[in-house]
């Protein structure tokens with residue numbers, strides 16, 4: 001649950017980027033850090049392995065400025081996508097307010113996407129949260145690779161695989177070029193703030 | 203297919219595999235190179251270029267080296283200070299200053315930052331409300347770092363210095379002795395003569411002191427320190443057997459166990475969410491039965507416990 005400080009009139013919410021290994025979560029955050037410099041209220045911090053895989057998490061704090069008299073701050077996190085880091089993923093997910101699920105459009109990653117979404121579902125459940133209720137946005141990343149002749153999953157197929165029941169907003173994206181990154185984040189922020197307003201009567 | 207068709211198809215495979223490799227999708231790259239290789243072999247008779255196969259196998263060789271390196275990567279266990287600070291500050295969720303600080307330090311330990319955690323716990327033993335908890339975690343960190351001797355020395359300092367009340371010290375002694383005994387380390391910790399230690403068969407009584415805990419409302423605070431657990435298997439080849447494990451960390455009702463990778467078949471039955479209906483919890487003063495659920499499982503990738511599984515189980519009920 002978001003942290004509200006009534007005295008200081010501050011609200012802090014946590015948005016987590018989830019998804020299979022190598023799908024582009026860190027790339028999303030890097031692009032955000034690069035393009036929304038003014039909003040960043042601290043450096044982006046990453047704990048990587050040598051091979052650039054996220055080991056624990058990436059962290060980026062953003063300030064949204066004043067909303068209804070409250071200073072609203074966002075903490076963006078990515079989880080490590082590799083299957084073996086499951087306990088870290090769960091720790092990072094704790095007290096999450098909003099989620100971006102980044103799916104990999106590369107055809108051979110179809111199963112990895114589905115398994116990661118299932119893992120998210122399970123971890124949320126263990127925190128008493130329902131994937132159907134948490135503010136969630138999908139991103140179908142790496143759409144640019146189609147032009148390089150790499151077999152991609154059609155967006156419709158990804159929607160059927162991942163979003164048939166959830167029916168959350170989704171964005172085709174190319175995180176490396178920045179396409180769709182801003183829209184994904186903005187929509188997630190919107191949903192997150194809406195849900196907070198409802199929960200807190202704020 | 204004629205030679206041109208085959209060559210084209212092989213080239214596409216190789217391009218695809220190269221890209222997967224550049225994306226860090228190493229297993230996918232391997233599969234794709236292998237497909238290219240198979241295609242070349244199948245059409246060997248029409249291909250004049252005999253170097254194709256050699257080129258593919260060279261690429262595969264290099265890739266296998268890379269996969270090996272990634273798999274055996276010594277993951278920087280010591281994170282830089284700025285990352286440790288985020289762990290400490292952002293992975294503590296309690297509103298209470300003291301328990302918040304304790305949570306932050308435990309988070310450091312959970313992320314494998316035992317040295318940094320130790321530094322924190324050494325500060326936290328000065329705070330009255332959490333000093334015993336902090337001291338226990340100092341011992342746990344030493345255990346994780348394989349520096350039990352240091353823990354013994356620290357305990358002796360506490361013992362000599364009156365830093366803890368006799369009652370607190372006794373709690374620590376019972377806790378630590380349980381760990382030493384559990385590890386088969388033949389050290390007897392010093393004991394203040396004036397403190398009556400609870401006789402062993404008082405276990406039932408001391409349990410009776412804690413209020414009855416209903417199945418669903420297990421109070422985190424009520425869970426005493428557990429030094430080891432026995433899990434009775436209800437599936438798999440060892441069905442019916444009870445296997446005992448030392449506890450490496452405990453945070454309230456969540457208990458972390460390290461399980462050797464020799465127990466692979468066993469680990470496979472322990473999927474996240476699986477309910478363990480027959481668990482014996484051993485604390486230094488009592489043994490009790492209960493149920494626990496597997497809350498997470500992962501393989502340790504580096505450090506002295508490499509190859510072990512780290513398993514979190516959450517105590518659901520105590521009988």
Ligand SMILES: Nc1nc2c(ncn2[C@@H]2O[C@H](COP(=O)(O)OP(=O)(O)OP(=O)(O)O)[C@@H](O)[C@H]2O)c(=O)[nH]1
Pocket residue numbers: 019020021022023024025026027028052053054055078079080081082141142143144145173174175176177224225226
């Ligand atoms: N072509 C292309 N490559 C991308 C895109 N997004 C990410 N990548 C590449 O995919 C690889 C993995 O990206 P990361 O952002 O590190 O992936 P991650 O999801 O953080 O991976 P883990 O930390 O292992 O979970 C890198 O080589 C990126 O450059 C994209 O939109 N298009």
Ligand SMILES: [Mg+2]
Pocket residue numbers: 025026027052053054078079080081
């Ligand atoms: Mg990453």
